[in-house]
Each structure stands twice: as C-alpha cells, then as structure tokens.
Amino acid sequence: xxxxxxxxxxxxxxxxxxxxxxxxxxxxxxxxxxxxxxxxxxxxxxxxxxxxxxxxxxxxxxxxxxxxxxxxxxxxxxxxxxxxxxxxxxxxxxxxxxxxxxxxxxxxxxxx
Amino acid sequence: xxxxxxxxxxxxxxxxxxxxxxxxxxxxxxxxxxxxxxxxxxxxxxxxxxxxxxxxxxxxxxxxxxxxxxxxxxxxxxxxxxxxxxxxxxxxxxxxxxxxxxxxxxxxxxxx
Numbered sequence: 001x002x003x004x005x006x007x008x009x010x011x012x013x014x015x016x017x018x019x020x021x022x023x024x025x026x027x028x029x030x031x032x033x034x035x036x037x038x039x040x041x042x043x044x045x046x047x048x049x050x051x052x053x054x055x056x057x058x059x060x061x062x063x064x065x066x067x068x069x070x071x072x073x074x075x076x077x078x079x080x081x082x083x084x085x086x087x088x089x090x091x092x093x094x095x096x097x098x099x100x101x102x103x104x105x106x107x108x109x110x111x112x
Numbered sequence: 113x114x115x116x117x118x119x120x121x122x123x124x125x126x127x128x129x130x131x132x133x134x135x136x137x138x139x140x141x142x143x144x145x146x147x148x149x150x151x152x153x154x155x156x157x158x159x160x161x162x163x164x165x166x167x168x169x170x171x172x173x174x175x176x177x178x179x180x181x182x183x184x185x186x187x188x189x190x191x192x193x194x195x196x197x198x199x200x201x202x203x204x205x206x207x208x209x210x211x212x213x214x215x216x217x218x219x220x221x222x223x224x
Contacts, residue, residue, distance in 0.1 A: 031210050045211065090156070098210075099210060100161070101158070103155030105153075
C-alpha cells in the first residue's frame with residue numbers, strides 16, 4: 001500500500017546542531033508540506049512544495065529549510081537547532097489538483 | 113491571510129451524547145473546508161469535508177454544516193463512542209492553493 005513515512009520518530013539534539021527530518025511518500029503526490037504542532041497553536045505550516053525543485057515558505061519558516069530533488073522526498077533541515085524548535089513535526093502530501101492532505105505519523109523533536 | 117478560529121478547545125461528553133465543534137473563517141474566498149481527526153500518537157486524518165456550494169454533508173454519525181454568509185462551519189457527531197475521543201481540527205482553504213489554514217484543535221473526550 002502507498003504510504004507516507006517520517007524518520008526518525010523521536011529525536012533529541014542539542015542547541016546549535018543541524019538536524020534533518022526525513023519525509024518519504026509513495027503515492028507519487030506532487031504537493032508536500034511540513035507542519036509543526038504545538039499545544040495551543042494547532043498545525044502551523046513551515047514549508048511546502050508543489051513539485052520537484054519547487055519550495056515555498058510557510059508562516060513559520062525562520063530557521064528551517066527544505067529541498068525537493070525528487071517527487072517522493074521532502075527533507076526538513078533545522079540549520080542550527082534552538083529550544084524554541086522543540087515540537088512535533090508532521091509531513092503531509094496531496095495529489096495534484098486535490099485538496100485532501102495525507103499526514104505522516106510525526107517526528108517528536110526535543111532540543112536541549 | 114486566512115484566519116480560522118475553533119471552539120471549544122476541550123469538549124467532554126458522555127457516551128451516546130452529541131458533540132458539536134464550531135469554526136469561523138475570515139477569507140470569503142475560501143471554498144474548501146475539511147475536518148481532520150488526530151488520535152493519540154498519530155498524524156491527522158481527514159474524516160469529512162465540505163465545499164462552499166454545499167450547505168450540509170453527512171457520513172453516518174458525522175455531519176458538517178456550512179454557513180457562507182456568516183463564514184462559519186460546524187462538525188456534528190451523534191451517538192458519540194469512546195473511540196471518537198481525539199483531537200479534531202477544522203481548516204479552510206481557497207480552491208487551487210491546496211494550502212489549508214488550520215484551527216487550533218478541539219480535544220474531544222467521550223466518557224464511557
């Protein structure tokens with residue numbers, strides 16, 4: 001079955017370190033998204049991509065970057081991790097022309 | 113940009129009761145309104161959606177209503193069961209953007 005996976009599921013890192021969270025989908029969806037989820041804030045968009053080589057900033061993009069070199073993957077990089085980036089991160093994808101988003105299981109990141 | 117307000121933040125009901133979650137949106141151009149359910153430790157999953165050309169949609173025990181004039185939409189769950197306990201998110205988006213703005217979520221607790 002097609003799916004969307006995230007790795008690692010849990011990560012502990014130190015402030016100042018670079019961290020990369022992986023997202024991989026096998027639906028061949030064009031659109032991919034990264035969100036962070038924090039108590040009291042719901043889901044906030046970090047970055048999104050409409051296809052290979054396309055990336056766009058969301059509402060909370062500072063300190064994060066993404067790259068889209070193929071259809072299946074959209075890795076999220078924290079250039080220099082900060083304690084404020086402790087959160088649960090969700091990747092999602094949707095097909096071209098479709099509104100429904102399919103979410104991965106999430107990565108829980110703790111920055112000490 | 114779009115702003116989505118969701119109420120209540122927490123809803124506690126007895127098994128068999130009905131539950132109603134309400135959302136308002138600000139952008140009159142929004143025309144797609146999905147609802148996602150997030151179970152503990154998992155990513156959100158679409159449970160029902162409605163487009164602006166429809167006033168109401170039902171799927172078994174869940175229904176969504178939309179009032180375009182007032183810019184609000186609601187999720188109704190009848191005959192609640194313990195397995196309905198989860199966090200529910202409403203969202204709104206413009207057709208063609210494929211980028212929903214999410215509400216902050218409602219934690220629904222169904223007591224057996």
